[in-house]
Amino acid sequence: YLLQEEALTQECKELISSLPKEKGYVFSYSYKYEGFWYTPIYLQGLIACQKYFQARDSDVFLVTIPKSGTTWLKAIMFTLINRKNYPVDTKNHPLHNNNPHNLVPFLELDYVDNQNPDLSFSSSPRIFASHLPYFSMPKSVHDSACKLVYLCRNPKDTFVSLWQFADKLTPEETRSNSLGDVFDLFCKGVNTCGPFWDNVLDYWNESKKNSERILFLKYEELKEEPNLHLRRLAEFLGCPFSADEEETGMVEEILKLCSFNNLSNLEINKGTDKLAYGMENKAFFRRGEVGDWKNLLTTEMAKKIDQVTEQKFSGFGLLL
Ligand code: A3P
Numbered sequence: 460y461l462l463q464e465e466a467l468t469q470e471c472k473e474l475i476s477s478l479p480k481e482k483g484y485v486f487s488y489s490y491k492y493e494g495f496w497y498t499p500i501y502l503q504g505l506i507a508c509q510k511y512f513q514a515r516d517s518d519v520f521l522v523t524i525p526k527s528g529t530t531w532l533k534a535i536m537f538t539l540i541n542r543k544n545y546p547v548d549t550k551n552h553p554l555h556n557n558n559p560h561n562l563v564p565f566l567e568l569d570y571v572d573n574q575n576p577d578l579s580f581s582s583s584p585r586i587f588a589s590h591l592p593y594f595s596m597p598k599s600v601h602d603s604a605c606k607l608v609y610l611c612r613n614p615k616d617t618f619v620s621l622w623q624f625a626d627k628l629t630p631e632e633t634r635s636n637s638l639g640d641v642f643d644l645f646c647k648g649v650n651t652c653g654p655f656w657d658n659v660l661d662y663w664n665e666s667k668k669n670s671e672r673i674l675f676l677k678y679e680e681l682k683e684e685p686n687l688h689l690r691r692l693a694e695f696l697g698c699p700f701s702a703d704e705e706e707t708g709m710v711e712e713i714l715k716l717c718s719f720n721n722l723s724n725l726e727i728n729k730g731t732d733k734l735a736y737g738m739e740n741k742a743f744f745r746r747g748e749v750g751d752w753k754n755l756l757t758t759e760m761a762k763k764i765d766q767v768t769e770q771k772f773s774g775f776g777l778l779l
Contacts, residue, residue: 466572471503481649484625484641489649494657495592496649500571505591507570512597517584518605519696521563524658525590525651526620527612528678530743533559533588534717536608539693541582547712554716556727558740563588566597568736590652593661604672606696609662612678613779614655615752615764618645620745622755627742642760646767656771663777677779679749685714719747 467475478490489496497505521536523529534554538547545552553562566587569576578585589596600607612620622641648654666673674695681688689710693699700709715721722728723744732740752761768779 467499467503471499471506474506475499475502481644481647483649484629484644489644489651493592493595495595496651496653498651501567501651504565504567504569504571505595507574508567509595509597511570511574512566512599514597514599514603514605515585516604518600518603519584519586520566520600520605520607521586521588521610522593522607522662523588523590523610524617524653524655526617526624527610528681529588529590529610530559530722531678531717531719531747532608532610532676532681533563533586534722535689535692535713536586536696537562538713538716539689540584540586540696540698542698542709542713544582547709547716552716554722555725558728558732558734558743559722560588560734560736560740560743565589565736567591590658592652592658593665607662607673608676608692608695609659609666609673610676610678610681611659611662611779613749613752614768615756615761616678616749617655618642618764619752619755621645621650623745624742628738638755642763646763654771656768659779660772660775660777663775682749686710689714719744723747 474492475490478492480488480490481496483489483498489498490502491497492502492505519536519540521529521532523532537559538545538552538554541553563586566589569578580586611617622638622645625641644650645653645655648657652658662673663675666675674692676688676692690700704710723741728740728744730741734740756764772779
């Protein structure tokens with residue numbers, strides 16, 4: 460349903476008529492709201508959840524910019540937090556027949572066509588995902604004690620992943636996403652919840668100010684030392700691994716269950732099953748590697764992204 464622009468509410472139509480817009484690549488246009496870019500439907504979800512969502516102190520948020528590894532960390536966080544209710548080593552673990560996006564919903568997408576969505580979860584605490592910029596998060600999130608985990612990824616790999624994904628999302632007959640067009644838009648910051656750099660930087664800065672509340676993770680580091688970062692995550696979320704769990708290899712079990720190889724080869728993620736959001740489950744699994752940009756970007760493109768990154772991150776101590 461993400462493509463149904465005609466499903467916009469009057470409130471959203473009025474809002475977008477006053478906002479700066481840019482050509483979009485899956486949608487006709489993107490709109491700039493509170494400094495970040497959105498498709499119309501996404502914006503509708505954002506303004507509704509800003510108005511109606513009530514956070515609980517126990518809530519946990521996974522925040523990413525699209526294509527940073529959300530699917531992977533959704534699987535990990537769900538498995539980690541629910542490991543007592545859903546033993547990791549059983550055949551009927553929910554990940555065996557659910558795409559991770561069906562286990563951890565996107566907050567703002569739940570509000571697209573419903574001011575009062577059913578947020579009763581089968582487990583506690585509630586885990587939400589979001590792509591929203593820090594300062595656009597609903598006020599109740601800022602006022603509560605809930606924890607936020609932010610995952611980011613190298614911008615060149617994020618861009619390549621986004622471009623490939625956007626292509627899959629666009630109906631074939633209207634597909635015209637040439638790499639050059641999508642690239643220019645990305646560098647200008649025009650992609651859902653972008654500019655990429657601003658989204659990442661706000662969470663980075665906030666995580667420095669309040670490391671009890673925001674854990675900042677990088678996809679590349681998670682790939683490099685998954686065990687270390689899974690333990691950090693468990694500590695941060697208040698569910699550290701016990702000596703018993705360490706001994707029986709719980710850390711490795713979780714990582715194995717959530718690995719690219721395992722998830723992407725499950726029937727549920729291989730066939731034609733689709734998410735409620737409309738995309739096929741398999742669209743979320745492409746290569747899952749670090750540095751694939753080297754195969755797809757020209758030297759000039761890589762240089763251009765590096766320049767923007769250097770300029771935007773200069774002085775903040777963040778290397779991606
Ligand atoms: P690539 O397109 O580079 O392969 P998101 O989940 O935020 O939409 O990001 C999708 C990216 O994460 C894709 O990257 C996808 O292949 C990768 N991915 C999905 N599941 C993964 C996993 N279990 N481990 C590592 N990467 C994964």
